[in-house]
Amino acid sequence: MANWIRERLTELQALEEKLRAGGGAAKIAKQHRDGKMTARERVTALLDPGAVCFEVGLLVAYDLYDGQAPSAGVVTVVGRIAGRPAVVVANDATVKAGAWWPETITKILRAQEIAMRNRIPIVYLVDSAGVNLPLQDGIFPGQYGAARIFYYNSLMRRKLRVPQIAAVMGMCIAGGAYLPALSDVIYMVEGTSFMGLGGPNLVKGATGQVATAEELGGARMHTAESGVAHFRAVDDADCLRQIRARFDSFPAPVIRPVSPGTEEIYDVLPADHRLPYSMEKLLGLLLDEYVEFQPDYAAEMLCAEARLGGRAVAVIANRRGFLKPRIGGIVYTESARKVTYFVENAERAGTPILYVQDVSGFMVGLEAEKSGIIRAGAEMVEAMACATVPKIVLTVNHASGAGYYAMAGQGFDPNFTFSWPTARIGVMEGESAVQAVHGPELLRLREAGEAVPEELQAKIAKTRADYERWLDARYAAARGHCDVVIDPASTREILALALDVCGHRGHTVLERL
Numbered sequence: 001m002a003n004w005i006r007e008r009l010t011e012l013q014a015l016e017e018k019l020r021a022g023g024g025a026a027k028i029a030k031q032h033r034d035g036k037m038t039a040r041e042r043v044t045a046l047l048d049p050g051a052v053c054f055e056v057g058l059l060v061a062y063d064l065y066d067g068q069a070p071s072a073g074v075v076t077v078v079g080r081i082a083g084r085p086a087v088v089v090a091n092d093a094t095v096k097a098g099a100w101w102p103e104t105i106t107k108i109l110r111a112q113e114i115a116m117r118n119r120i121p122i123v124y125l126v127d128s129a130g131v132n133l134p135l136q137d138g139i140f141p142g143q144y145g146a147a148r149i150f151y152y153n154s155l156m157r158r159k160l161r162v163p164q165i166a167a168v169m170g171m172c173i174a175g176g177a178y179l180p181a182l183s184d185v186i187y188m189v190e191g192t193s194f195m196g197l198g199g200p201n202l203v204k205g206a207t208g209q210v211a212t213a214e215e216l217g218g219a220r221m222h223t224a225e226s227g228v229a230h231f232r233a234v235d236d237a238d239c240l241r242q243i244r245a246r247f248d249s250f251p252a253p254v255i256r257p258v259s260p261g262t263e264e265i266y267d268v269l270p271a272d273h274r275l276p277y278s279m280e281k282l283l284g285l286l287l288d289e290y291v292e293f294q295p296d297y298a299a300e301m302l303c304a305e306a307r308l309g310g311r312a313v314a315v316i317a318n319r320r321g322f323l324k325p326r327i328g329g330i331v332y333t334e335s336a337r338k339v340t341y342f343v344e345n346a347e348r349a350g351t352p353i354l355y356v357q358d359v360s361g362f363m364v365g366l367e368a369e370k371s372g373i374i375r376a377g378a379e380m381v382e383a384m385a386c387a388t389v390p391k392i393v394l395t396v397n398h399a400s401g402a403g404y405y406a407m408a409g410q411g412f413d414p415n416f417t418f419s420w421p422t423a424r425i426g427v428m429e430g431e432s433a434v435q436a437v438h439g440p441e442l443l444r445l446r447e448a449g450e451a452v453p454e455e456l457q458a459k460i461a462k463t464r465a466d467y468e469r470w471l472d473a474r475y476a477a478a479r480g481h482c483d484v485v486i487d488p489a490s491t492r493e494i495l496a497l498a499l500d501v502c503g504h505r506g507h508t509v510l511e512r513l
Helices: 003-020 025-033 039-046 102-118 133-138 147-160 174-181 200-207 213-217 219-226 236-247 263-267 279-286 333-349 366-370 373-386 401-406 430-447 454-470 473-478 488-501
Strands: 074-081 084-091 122-128 164-173 185-189 194-196 231-233 289-293 301-308 311-318 353-359 391-400 416-419 424-426
Touching (some): 039 084, 039 122, 102 147, 147 164, 174 194, 279 353, 301 488, 333 373, 391 401, 416 473
Parallel strands (some): 185 231, 311 353
16 A cells, blocks of 8 residues: 555544444443443444445534534434335434534435435434534534425425334433424334423423423333333334334345455555556456546546446546646546536436546636637537436546536535545646736736745745645545545445435425425
């Protein structure tokens, strides 16, 4: 393995291990003393042992709130339950009692969107104290505030027929109680779960009534008296076993094994992100086989009909390096039209599309403008945006400018967005930003024969440093700009699972449901 990749992966894995520890050993021990499993223990017990899965948004908010909100207090995973693809959302009660941060809402909504877009079941493992009150202004109000969770709940029940299973395995209080109530079935655990619009203290203050938590919202009360919950479990393990049994009643899955990737893939990319490499070699390590479409025309864009673990997939990738007279990683008029035609073919055939991003943007200049680059680029964007086949993004290096958008950027709702630790998502590179921001002043000084003043040098250094930070894959993942940062060696297995999850074809335009 290349040493620079080894170092980057080691850093990423150390960060992930820290985040998976949640609120720390003491909070985990308290969870166990209370007779409860932790969120991650619950997810592990629910998913098929040894099966491939991936956690969406693990790095979200890791660099915010002084590090006090690991994974924004919620675990969101795509995996298999009894062989069936599913999404799991589990509140982490070791992180501020599972309270919702602003980013918690973002993660839950993203998990629900995955379930809706791909029509796969979603399971909520609820153990939350509700809204993090000091941050309520970023949680409670707004179009994409907490209410949207319940909107998505309702759409899945009434319009999309997406199975929703809720298990109350701890606290579920105030408005948060509507999440399980808007699910298809509710499980509760004896002795540890509570579901109510108000807890004992609030009820006493508001009404003068004195009641225990069990009397007010315990598992036995809700399954025997209120009828709000449907099934009761003796403990967490029993609850998760019951949920797995429910999945056995869903349509039987088709499971196609895929051979894992190898560490040879670590040697494909150069340490300097600006240097060329072989996209053919990269795809050869990811795919079973592929046949390139129009290999001698607009070769800077590699379009291929391929198979991955036996699954058909249409691949669109950026070649890098000098492809005389053109430059790899740049989208030209001809390459935009080539991709447009290829996407339309994939749409007609019903073949999912994999975009392998290493794009620096569209070509500029006199010749480009006269050739109609704007119109060709718009056609490329339109074909991608309107394609109803599943779209998966893998960012391996650059994802810059409008080229990032045309290669199924996140704003176009691809089914999944994966990044390697080498990914660099941003409007432009740091040196380009220096020229855009400080270029006129630098030119004036150069023409005048004057030295660059220290103040301007400091601004230039800050611009470069800012862009290096913004372009780090971890920064993008912390803000939800990609679903997962993955180990390159695991890419084959993760893409195969993603293709299996993407069984549904069509747009999920919420306003038209």
